[in-house]
Structures are given as C-alpha cells and as structure tokens.
Amino acid sequence: MVAVSETPPAKPSLWSQALRAxxxxxxxxxxxxxxxxxxxxxxxxxxxxxxxxxAFLPELGxxxxxxxxxxxxxxxxxxxxxxxxxxxxSVMLLAQNxxxxxxxxxxxxxxxxxxxxxxxxxxxxxxxxxxxLVTLSMLLIVRGAALYVTQGFPLKAWDRPGPLVTLLxxxxxxxxxxxxxxxxxxxxxxxxxxxxxxYAKLGNWISAIGSNRSAAIARGxxxxxxxxxxxxLTSILAGLAGMISAFRISAASxxxxxGYELEVIAMVVVGGTALTGGRGTILGTLVGVLMLxxxxxxxxxIGVPGLAYNIFVGAIILAMLVLHAALQKxxxxx
Amino acid sequence: MSAEVLRLENAQxxxxxxxxxxxxxxxxxxxxxxxxxxxxxxxxxxxxKSISGVHPLDSGQIYVRGAPATIRSARDAIELGIETIHxxxxxxxxxxxxxxxxxxxxxxxxxxxxxxxxxDRAELRRAASALLRRVGIAKKLDADxxxxxxxGGERQSIAISRAMQFAAKLIILDxxxxxxxxxxxxxxxxxxxxxREAGHCVLFITHNIHHVFAVADRIIVMRRGEVTAEFVVADxxxxxxxxxxxxxxxxxxxxxxxxx
Numbered sequence: 001m002v003a004v005s006e007t008p009p010a011k012p013s014l015w016s017q018a019l020r021a022x023x024x025x026x027x028x029x030x031x032x033x034x035x036x037x038x039x040x041x042x043x044x045x046x047x048x049x050x051x052x053x054x055a056f057l058p059e060l061g062x063x064x065x066x067x068x069x070x071x072x073x074x075x076x077x078x079x080x081x082x083x084x085x086x087x088x089x090s091v092m093l094l095a096q097n098x099x100x101x102x103x104x105x106x107x108x109x110x111x112x113x114x115x116x117x118x119x120x121x122x123x124x125x126x127x128x129x130x131x132x133l134v135t136l137s138m139l140l141i142v143r144g145a146a147l148y149v150t151q152g153f154p155l156k157a158w159d160r161p162g163p164l165v166t167l168l169x170x171x172x173x174x175x176x177x178x179x180x181x182x183x184x185x186x187x188x189x190x191x192x193x194x195x196x197x198x199y200a201k202l203g204n205w206i207s208a209i210g211s212n213r214s215a216a217i218a219r220g221x222x223x224x225x226x227x228x229x230x231x232x233l234t235s236i237l238a239g240l241a242g243m244i245s246a247f248r249i250s251a252a253s254x255x256x257x258x259g260y261e262l263e264v265i266a267m268v269v270v271g272g273t274a275l276t277g278g279r280g281t282i283l284g285t286l287v288g289v290l291m292l293x294x295x296x297x298x299x300x301x302i303g304v305p306g307l308a309y310n311i312f313v314g315a316i317i318l319a320m321l322v323l324h325a326a327l328q329k330x331x332x333x334x
Numbered sequence: 335m336s337a338e339v340l341r342l343e344n345a346q347x348x349x350x351x352x353x354x355x356x357x358x359x360x361x362x363x364x365x366x367x368x369x370x371x372x373x374x375x376x377x378x379x380x381x382x383k384s385i386s387g388v389h390p391l392d393s394g395q396i397y398v399r400g401a402p403a404t405i406r407s408a409r410d411a412i413e414l415g416i417e418t419i420h421x422x423x424x425x426x427x428x429x430x431x432x433x434x435x436x437x438x439x440x441x442x443x444x445x446x447x448x449x450x451x452x453x454d455r456a457e458l459r460r461a462a463s464a465l466l467r468r469v470g471i472a473k474k475l476d477a478d479x480x481x482x483x484x485x486g487g488e489r490q491s492i493a494i495s496r497a498m499q500f501a502a503k504l505i506i507l508d509x510x511x512x513x514x515x516x517x518x519x520x521x522x523x524x525x526x527x528x529x530r531e532a533g534h535c536v537l538f539i540t541h542n543i544h545h546v547f548a549v550a551d552r553i554i555v556m557r558r559g560e561v562t563a564e565f566v567v568a569d570x571x572x573x574x575x576x577x578x579x580x581x582x583x584x585x586x587x588x589x590x591x592x593x594x
Contacts, residue, residue, distance in 0.1 A: 195452075196450070199452045199453060200447075200449065200450050200451060200452055200453065201440045201442050201449050201450070201451050201452075201453055202449040202450060204429070204433055204437065204440055204453060205437075205449070207426070207428055207429055207433075208426040208429055208433075208434075208437050210428070211426035211427055211428035211429060212425065212426040212427060214420070215420075215424055215425055215426050215437070216426060216437065216438075217388075217408055218386070218388065218408050218418060218420055218424065219408065219412070219437045219438030219439075220407070220408045220409035220412050220438040220439075221437065221438050274428075278426065278427070278428035278429075279428050
C-alpha cells in the first residue's frame with residue numbers, strides 16, 4: 001500500500017479548527033477590547049501609553065509562562081507574588097548592606113527562588129499535600145520573610161547602574177516608543193515556552209501528567225521530577241520578574257507583587273489553559289497577558305472610576321471563562 | 335511446554351498492616367493466555383501492579399526469561415518487555431492518539447537534548463497510522479484526534495495496540511472488558527487471541543468467567559493473597575473454578591443437595 005493513497009478521515013477545515021481553539025476566541029476578544037479602548041480614548045494607542053503597557057507587560061507575562069506550564073501539569077503556585085517581592089529585596093539588601101557584588105547577590109536571589117520552588121514541589125509530589133495548601137502557606141512564609149528582612153519599609157533607591165542592571169531593566173528608544181530589555185526577556189522566554197510545551201518531548205510529558213498522572217507514570221514518565229522542576233522554574237521566573245521590575249523602578253519593596261498570583265492565574269485561564277490540567281497554550285497565555293494589561297490600562301483611560309475597575313476586570317474574566325466553557329461543550333458535541 | 339516468560343516466587347506485599355500478597359508464586363509461558371481470577375481483595379490487582387512496577391514487592395523474586403529481575407518502577411517493567419494496560423487509567427484523554435501511543439518513548443530528533451529534544455512529528459504520525467492500520471481501526475480514527483473523543487472500546491483498542499506495538503513479551507490487562515459494550519468486548523477478546531498468535535504471553539484479570547473460557551488457556555486463582563489453584567481450561571469446568579474462587583466447595587455442596 002502506498003502511503004499517499006490512504007485518506008485520513010475528513011478533517012474539519014483549518015478555519016473551523018482555528019475557530020474552536022480556545023486561544024483563538026480569546027484573540028478575537030482581545031482585538032475587540034483593544035479596538036473599543038482605542039475608539040473610546042485616542043490616548044490609548046499613543047506612543048507613551050503603548051510604551052507604558054509594554055513596560056508592565058513582561059513582568060506579569062514572565063510569571064504567566066511558568067504558571068502555564070505548571071497548570072498544564074495539573075498544579076498551580078500561589079507564592080509567585082511573594083517571590084516577586086522577596087527575590088529583589090534579598091538581592092538589593094545583600095548588595096547595599098552586605099557588600100555583595102551585584103552578580104553574587106543576583107545568584108543568591110536565584111538560589112532562594114530555587115529553594116522555594118523545590119520545597120513547593122517536594123511537598124506537593126512526595127508528601128502529597130495539594131498545591132493550593134502548600135503554596136498558600138509558602139505565600140505567607142515568603143511574604144512574611146520579605147517584610148521581616150526589610151522591617152516593612154521599601155529599600156533605599158538603587159543608584160548603581162551597570163551592565164547587569166542594563167541587562168535586566170535597560171531601556172532604549174525605538175521610534176516614538178520607549179522599550180525595556182525586559183521585553184526581549186519576555187519574547188525569548190515565550191518562544192522557549194512554546195518550544196517546550198508544543199514541540200519538545202518534555203511538553204508531551206507535561207500535558208500527559210496533567211491529563212492523567214497515573215497513565216503517565218505507567219508509561220515510565222517521571223511525573224514527580226517533572227512537577228518539582230516546574231515548581232522551581234515558576235519560582236525562578238517569578239523572582240526574575242521581580243528583579244526586572246525592581247531595577248526598572250530602581251527600588252525594591254516588600255509588598256511588591258501583592259495579588260499577582262491570582263492575576264497571573266487569571267491571565268493563564270483567560271488564554272484557554274485548563275485549570276484542571278492537561279491542556280495548556282502559551283499563545284493563549286500571551287493573549288491573556290495582553291488582554292488583562294490592556295483592560296487595566298484602558299479602563300482607567302476611558303474614565304471608569306479607579307475604585308470601580310476591579311468590577312470590570314472581574315466581569316470580563318468571567319465572560320471569557322463562560323465563552324471557553326461554551327466552546328468546549330460545543331467541541332465535545334461535534 | 336514453551337519457554338518461560340515470567341516466574342514469581344514467594345511474592346509478598348503489605349500496605350500498612352494489610353498483607354495484600356503473602357507467598358504468591360506462579361509462572362507464565364510464551365504464547366499462552368492466562369486468566370487471573372479471584373474475589374475482590376484476593377490480591378489480583380496488587381500482584382499485577384507489582385509486576386508492572388507500580389507497587390514494588392516487599393520480598394520475593396521475579397524471574398524474567400529465567401533471569402532474576404528487579405522491578406522498582408514502571409520503566410523497569412517496560413524495559414523488561416512487560417506492558418500493562420491498567421483499568422481506565424492507561425491513556426491521557428487530552429493527548430492525541432498518536433501522542434498516547436508513544437507516550438514515554440516518543441520518537442525524537444536531536445536525541446542528545448534529552449527531555450528537551452524535539453518530537454519527530456512526521457515519524458510520530460506515520461508510526462501511529464501504521465499501527466492503527468495494523469490493528470484494523472485506521473479507517474475510523476484520526477491519529478491527531480484527542481483520546482477524550484473516543485469510546486471506551488476504542489480507547490481499549492488503542493491501549494492494546496500500544497502494548498502490541500512494542501512487541502512486549504508479556505502483556506497484562508486489568509479487567510479489559512469492563513464497561514464495554516457487547517461488540518467492543520468481542521473485539522477485545524479477538525485482540526487477546528491475536529496477541530497469543532503473535533507469540534505474546536497475555537495475563538488478564540476479569541470477573542467474567544465466560545470470557546475466561548472463551549480465550550484463556552490456563553487459569554490462576556487467588557485467594558487472600560495466595561495462589562490457591564491452577565486449571566488448564568481444556569480440562570476445567572465452571573463449577574470447580576467458581577468454588578476455587580469463593581473457597582466454598584460448591585461442587586460438593588451441590589452433589590450433597592442432590593443426594594437428599
């Protein structure tokens with residue numbers, strides 16, 4: 001039999017397939033949201049405002065990449081917002097008060113993230129406590145540590161530029177836009193995450209673990225080890241995002257990143273990744289990150305009172321999730 | 335008798351104070367279908383889970399093709415040529431058929447990259463459709479379709495074809511016909527016969543004695559963590575097998591009933 005002669009079962013057209021993909025429906029809504037804001041206030045697409053959005057974007061976006069992989073494997077991490085604060089606080093304290101070189105201080109900061117992620121991962125996989133409880137406790141411990149080592153006050157402003165600072169938070173002008181190096185970090189890490197989840201063997205394992213852990217283990221997939229490394233990765237990315245943010249504004253605060261854990265999880269699920277594991281999409285997360293940032297920014301611009309804006313953010317997230325659920329049902333019927 | 339595939343001697347396994355397996359011993363041979371029977375709690379599942387590496391034994395010895403073997407993980411078992419189809423838990427519903435077929439041993443390019451190596455998607459697709467064609471379900475199924483869209487019987491055939499694909503010496507099926515319709519059950523039984531013809535040894539657990547008489551060559555009965563009886567199907571009758579399972583001497587009871 002000639003290989004080309006076999007006719008695969010009739011496949012839905014590329015277009016209808018794309019229409020059903022969760023990231024695609026999110027993308028359409030993103031376009032509508034952006035158009036609505038641009039229409040509502042001409043300043044929304046001004047170079048200054050776009051530059052502002054792009055400056056904030058990578059900081060939550062980088063954490064969202066790790067969270068997407070972790071959620072796809074069936075776990076999540078509530079301690080990312082606290083790690084976002086503790087990592088830069090430790091780095092700046094060591095460099096300012098303990099005479100560490102910035103390079104050495106950054107390494108210690110990363111090591112702290114690795115330890116936090118490893119503890120999360122080991123408690124979840126080896127002791128068998130749910131990731132909700134483990135990382136909720138870790139949130140308190142890490143946030144508490146950040147407050148304690150700083151005695152609750154923001155650190156004094158960072159005043160020593162250098163190549164490492166430029167690498168993390170340098171900025172350059174591109175036409176009328178002001179861009180930060182963090183954007184490159186975000187782009188490179190996004191491409192890496194897409195590669196891992198959709199193209200590498202590891203991605204197959206991550207999805208399989210989230211979809212049916214015992215099936216994956218029965219096929220010889222080292223599920224616990226994969227999960228522990230994903231917790232470590234998420235922690236590192238949260239710490240990196242925190243350092244990028246702190247060096248961009250030249251100050252580290254022990255309360256930075258408060259509430260980020262839920263915002264990041266919202267970005268990820270709005271993009272179409274399943275909260276229950278098994279299905280993850282980095283492109284969807286990218287759309288989710290853009291959407292939530294644009295909504296936060298645009299809602300203020302079009303004049304919604306600041307105190308009311310969480311109402312809108314929450315309502316839009318709910319609307320997105322309802323849409324995903326409806327599409328998912330549709331797909332199951334098809 | 336043909337060559338021995340697996341022999342188990344004095345297998346023991348406890349969960350806390352519960353002794354699930356105490357001194358279980360038996361052997362399996364090439365080209366035979368063996369049914370493992372026993373009431374709930376007899377230790378059947380524990381036994382196959384220890385052979386497949388899910389719950390390593392506390393003590394006892396496993397011999398694979400005559401050589402002593404250590405099975406501490408699912409990977410150990412797979413590498414020894416033991417493929418297990420666990421009840422309802424063999425496939426990842428969100429992954430495509432092709433990805434499920436090759437889960438854990440994906441074809442990759444640039445294999446020196448380890449877990450970061452890229453999947454060889456063309457090879458994955460090609461091998462998957464070849465396999466589906468071989469087991470006779472190519473027409474209906476698209477290798478890229480997620481397993482969640484399949485029926486129970488289709489899932490079971492995917493799991494079985496995966497086991498056959500890797501030319502396993504021993505294929506273990508845990509209640510393979512559970513929750514299946516009549517037609518699907520027949521296709522699973524047909525698969526079991528095909529596996530025997532291809533020279534595999536098949537060990538399957540079931541509660542349906544009729545299936546046993548339809549496909550098995552030999553019956554192993556477990557009770558309270560021990561192998562208590564063995565039958566050659568050709569010489570066995572339903573009553574004596576059932577009484578071995580329950581432990582009550584049903585045949586004697588019935589004879590006595592008649593004599594009164």
